Amino acid sequence: MFRNQMPRYEVLSEQAMETLDAGWRRLVSEIGVEFLDARARDLFAAAGQTVKNDTVHLDPDFVLEQVAKAPKEFDLQARNPANSVHIGGDAMAFGAVYGPPFVRQGDVRRDATMDDFRNFARLSQAFGVLDSAGGVIAEPNDTPLDSRHLDMTYALQTLTDKVYMGNVVSGTNARDTIAMTEILFGSREAIEETPAIISLINCNSPLRWDDRMLQAQFEYSAANQPVVLTPFILMGAMSPVTIPAALVQQMAEALSGIALSQLIRPGCPVVFGSFLSNIDMQSGSPTFGTPESGIGLLCTGQIARHFGLPFRTGGGLTSSQVPDAQAGYEAMMTLLPTFLAGANWVMHSAGWLEGGLVSGYEKFVIDCELVQMLQHEFTPLEVDEASLAFDAHQEVGHGGHFLGAMHTLERFRTCFYRPFLSSSENYERWMRNGAKDAAARAEDVYRKKLEEYEPPALDEAVREELEAYVSRRRTELGD
Numbered sequence: 108m109f110r111n112q113m114p115r116y117e118v119l120s121e122q123a124m125e126t127l128d129a130g131w132r133r134l135v136s137e138i139g140v141e142f143l144d145a146r147a148r149d150l151f152a153a154a155g156q157t158v159k160n161d162t163v164h165l166d167p168d169f170v171l172e173q174v175a176k177a178p179k180e181f182d183l184q185a186r187n188p189a190n191s192v193h194i195g196g197d198a199m200a201f202g203a204v205y206g207p208p209f210v211r212q213g214d215v216r217r218d219a220t221m222d223d224f225r226n227f228a229r230l231s232q233a234f235g236v237l238d239s240a241g242g243v244i245a246e247p248n249d250t251p252l253d254s255r256h257l258d259m260t261y262a263l264q265t266l267t268d269k270v271y272m273g274n275v276v277s278g279t280n281a282r283d284t285i286a287m288t289e290i291l292f293g294s295r296e297a298i299e300e301t302p303a304i305i306s307l308i309n310c311n312s313p314l315r316w317d318d319r320m321l322q323a324q325f326e327y328s329a330a331n332q333p334v335v336l337t338p339f340i341l342m343g344a345m346s347p348v349t350i351p352a353a354l355v356q357q358m359a360e361a362l363s364g365i366a367l368s369q370l371i372r373p374g375c376p377v378v379f380g381s382f383l384s385n386i387d388m389q390s391g392s393p394t395f396g397t398p399e400s401g402i403g404l405l406c407t408g409q410i411a412r413h414f415g416l417p418f419r420t421g422g423g424l425t426s427s428q429v430p431d432a433q434a435g436y437e438a439m440m441t442l443l444p445t446f447l448a449g450a451n452w453v454m455h456s457a458g459w460l461e462g463g464l465v466s467g468y469e470k471f472v473i474d475c476e477l478v479q480m481l482q483h484e485f486t487p488l489e490v491d492e493a494s495l496a497f498d499a500h501q502e503v504g505h506g507g508h509f510l511g512a513m514h515t516l517e518r519f520r521t522c523f524y525r526p527f528l529s530s531s532e533n534y535e536r537w538m539r540n541g542a543k544d545a546a547a548r549a550e551d552v553y554r555k556k557l558e559e560y561e562p563p564a565l566d567e568a569v570r571e572e573l574e575a576y577v578s579r580r581r582t583e584l585g586d
Contacts, residue, residue: 109198115408124410151367190238203237204466211429211468233560234457257283265570281306285326306323307380308337314359316364395437396440408450420448421455422442427461429467438474468553
C-alpha cells in the first residue's frame with residue numbers, strides 16, 4: 108500500500124466550495140433522490156424525512172448528521188496480513204479494472220471467460236503495485252449468470268491473498284460473498300470487527316438509487332463491510348454539461364447514499380465515490396482521460412476532504428480500443444490527477460480499455476508500469492548531506508564524469524527508477540531484439556508472469572469448506 112505524502116492539489120476556492128454546498132443542498136431538498144427500495148424509504152421516513160412515492164426529499168443538515176457518523180479512515184483486512192490496507196488519510200490502495208464483458212489479447216477482441224478472470228486474478232497477485240484484484244476483473248460470459256459470482260469470489264479468495272471486492276448484482280449475491288468471506292476469515296465476528304470486503308454501489312444517475320444496488324448495500328452495510336457510494340456521471344448524458352453542475356449532482360447522490368448506510372448501521376465504513384467524465388458531444392460516445400474528467404477528479408478530492416470522508420476516483424481510463432499511444436496518454440491524464448488529489452481507493456488502475464468494455468492483457472501491464480512510476484514520483488525527496496554529494500565533486504573535479512565516482516558506485520542499483528516495461532536500448536540493439544513496441548513487450552511480461560505464477564498458500568480445510576459452499580449454492584440456484 109502506498110502512502111502519498113505529497114501536498115494535495117486543490118483547485119476550488121472557499122467561495123466555490125460554498126456555492127457547491129448550496130447547490131447540493133437545494134438538489135436533495137427540492138428535487139429529492141429516488142430510492143427504489145421500500146426499506147430505504149422507510150428508514151428515511153422514520154428519521155423524519157419527506158417521502159413522496161419513490162422520492163425522498165432530504166433535509167441537508169440531517170444528511171450531514173448522518174455523514175458525520177461515518178469513520179474518516181478504516182482498515183481493510185486481507186487473508187495475508189501483509190496485504191491488508193488502510194483506507195483514508197494519505198493511504199492509496201490500487202485495484203484492477205472492474206466490469207468489462209470483453210477482453211483483448213494482441214489483435215484479438217472477444218468475450219471474456221472464467222479463464223480470463225482467473226488469469227487477471229493471477230496477474231493482480233503477481234504485480235506488487237496492485238493492492239487488490241478488485242471485483243469483476245472481467246465478466247465471465249461462459250459461466251451461468253445466476254452462480255458466476257460464486258466462481259469469481261472463490262477465484263479472488265484462492266488465487267490472491269489480497270483484499271477483494273464484493274459482488275453487488277443482487278442482495279443474494281452479496282449474502283453469498285459475505286458468507287464465503289466468513290468462511291475465509293473464520294467467523295462473522297472476525298469480519299465485522301475488521302472489514303474484509305469492499306463493494307461498489309453505483310448510483311443510477313441522475314438522482315436514482317436502484318433496487319438491486321440498494322439490496323446489496325443493505326447486506327454489506329449491515330455486516331459492517333465498506334461500500335463505495337459512487338455516482339456514475341458522464342457529463343452531457345447523466346448530468347448537465349457543466350463541471351460545477353456535475354459536482355453538485357455527485358455530492359447530492361454520494362451523500363444521500365452515505366446517509367442511508369448510516370441509517371442501516373451507524374458508524375459503518377463508507378467511501379465517497381466518484382466516476383466522473385463526459386461524452387463526445389458529436390457522437391454521444393463516452394470519453395475518458397479528458398481534461399474535464401481530470402478537473403472533476405481534483406475537485407472531488409477537495410470535496411471529500413471537506414466532508415471528512417475517504418474517497419474513490421481515478422484509474423487508468425481510456426477510450427482507446429487498443430493499447431496504443433492514446434491509451435497511454437489518456438490513462439496518464441487520469442492517473443496523474445488521481446495522485447495529485449490523493450485518492451484513497453483507486454479502481455480501474457490496470458487493464459481498462461475501450462471505455463471500460465474491455466479488459467486488456469497488454470494494457471494491464473502498461474498501467475502497472477504507470478502506477479509504479481507515479482508512486483516513485485510521488486515519494487518525497489530526501490535532501491541531506493549525503494544526497495548533496497559534495498564528496499563526488501571533490502573526487503571528479505572540473506570537466507570529468509561521475510560514472511565511476513564512489514558516490515555513483517554506492518548507489519547505481521537504486522538511484523533511479525528501473526522500468527520493467529520501457530525500452531531505452533539503442534536502435535541497433537532494439538532491432539536485434541525484435542523491434543518490439545510497448546504492447547509487444549507487455550505481452551512478453553504478462554505471459555512470463557502467468558508462467559511463473561504460484562498460488563498463495565491456503566489452509567486446505569478452508570479451501571474445502573469454500574468449495575463445498577460454492578457447490579451447494581450452485582445447486583440451490585439451479586445451475
